[in-house]
Amino acid sequence: MIQTTFRSLAVGLAATIMSAGAHADTNLQFALDWKFEGPSAPYFLAIDNGHFSAAGLEVEISPGKGSLDAIPKVATGAFPVGFADINSLIKFLDQNPGAPVTAVMMVYDKPPFAVVGRKSLGISGPGDLEGSVLGAPPPDGAWAQFPSFAKANNIDVGKIKVEPVGFPTREPMLAEGKVDSITGFSFSSYLNLVRLGVPESDISTILMADYGLKLYGNAVIVNTDYAAANGDTVKAFLGAVAAGWKDAIANPTAAAEALVKRNPAADAALEERRLELAIEANVLTDYVKSNGMGGIDKARFAAALEQMSETYDYKAAPNAALYFTDAYLPAGGFKVN
Numbered sequence: 001m002i003q004t005t006f007r008s009l010a011v012g013l014a015a016t017i018m019s020a021g022a023h024a025d026t027n028l029q030f031a032l033d034w035k036f037e038g039p040s041a042p043y044f045l046a047i048d049n050g051h052f053s054a055a056g057l058e059v060e061i062s063p064g065k066g067s068l069d070a071i072p073k074v075a076t077g078a079f080p081v082g083f084a085d086i087n088s089l090i091k092f093l094d095q096n097p098g099a100p101v102t103a104v105m106m107v108y109d110k111p112p113f114a115v116v117g118r119k120s121l122g123i124s125g126p127g128d129l130e131g132s133v134l135g136a137p138p139p140d141g142a143w144a145q146f147p148s149f150a151k152a153n154n155i156d157v158g159k160i161k162v163e164p165v166g167f168p169t170r171e172p173m174l175a176e177g178k179v180d181s182i183t184g185f186s187f188s189s190y191l192n193l194v195r196l197g198v199p200e201s202d203i204s205t206i207l208m209a210d211y212g213l214k215l216y217g218n219a220v221i222v223n224t225d226y227a228a229a230n231g232d233t234v235k236a237f238l239g240a241v242a243a244g245w246k247d248a249i250a251n252p253t254a255a256a257e258a259l260v261k262r263n264p265a266a267d268a269a270l271e272e273r274r275l276e277l278a279i280e281a282n283v284l285t286d287y288v289k290s291n292g293m294g295g296i297d298k299a300r301f302a303a304a305l306e307q308m309s310e311t312y313d314y315k316a317a318p319n320a321a322l323y324f325t326d327a328y329l330p331a332g333g334f335k336v337n
Contacts, residue, residue, distance in 0.1 A: 028052075028059045028237060031082035033070040033218065035063045036263040038274030039187065040083075041255035046244025048258045055236035061262075066139055068092075071221065075101040080226040081237060083107070085141045086219045087308065090323050094315050100224040103324045105238050105294040107245070108217025108282040113142040113149070115206040116189040117181030118174060124204050126211055130159040135179035137167050142183035145208060145215060147311040152212025171196060181206075187277035191270055207281060215304045216296060217282060219324070227328065234328045242293055242334035249284060249336055252276050284337055292333020295326050 032040055043061055046052055052059045064070045067084040071092050074082040077100075086103050093099055115134070117123025123132060126149075136143040150157050163179050171192040173179050182189060186205050193203055209215070220241060227234045248255035256272035287297065298320070305318045 029079045030061045031070045031073045031079040033064045033067045033084045038271035039278040041259035042244040042248035044258040045255045051240035051243040055240045075099045082221045103219035104328045105220040109285040110209045111217030112185040113145045113208045114186035117204045121180040123181045126153040132180040133161045135163045135165040135182040149208040187274045246336040293336045294329045294333045
């Protein structure tokens with residue numbers, strides 16, 4: 001169905017790109033992969049602190065419904081830039097060869113894919129999952145990586161009862177003890193459970209990247225046709241994004257305030273904490289502190305592509321150059337610490 005949608009919109013892509021290119025110096029639409037929560041606050045802070053305007057850009061940020069929602073938006077040209085899981089992007093490009101989309105700036109150097117459980121239900125580490133009930137939304141990015149995580153930890157998936165759950169019911173089911181653990185993004189599931197009244201001392205967060213998962217996480221993605229015609233705009237956009245993250249790292253409270261302006265129903269303190277968890281575990285890693293934000297380690301990326309082959313059958317030989325380019329990044333990445 002994605003292929004059909006892609007083909008049906010391809011005819012209008014050129015017109016969309018020309019229209020976007022004509023206004024790229026002032027207007028840019030940015031598609032997020034998820035709703036307005038703490039980890040999206042740096043982009044709003046970049047607006048409020050004037051980083052986008054200083055770059056000559058007026059950026060409109062739209063919420064999403066997952067990476068599989070954001071990627072086609074950018075691939076079809078509906079949005080010039082977006083934010084999505086690079087592993088989902090790799091699969092999309094394998095299934096839609098030639099689609100004009102690639103990653104240009106790594107944000108989650110360590111992916112937030114996690115299994116989140118309750119100690120009172122017997123889940124403290126990977127070895128406790130066999131014989132338990134795991135709640136997993138079928139479209140969930142963390143669930144998609146679970147087989148690689150299980151293989152790296154010698155977990156027999158056949159000994160786990162997997163309960164398909166919806167995104168809205170995932171954390172409530174764990175809070176009610178209807179499942180023993182769930183898959184999800186570490187910072188989101190953890191704090192959703194806290195908000196539901198689960199004691200923090202009872203929550204166990206098993207970050208897959210700490211247990212053998214070599215994959216990267218979410219990145220800024222771009223329509224390659226748009227980027228080819230508007231390279232300076234893309235560079236300016238990424239610079240402003242990095243400045244927003246740098247400001248958010250220095251002042252998470254201000255970032256949360258910027259978010260709440262766009263999502264008044266959000267709990268500012270909760271979203272600030274969610275942002276801090278993402279910064280600590282996923283964004284400001286040792287690699288980023290040493291090498292700057294935005295780039296990737298080529299050897300690690302090659303290993304990640306190989307690890308994906310354990311659970312995904314590539315239609316064509318994987319080609320790292322199709323999935324990520326540093327052409328729009330400054331040498332040495334963006335210094336954010």
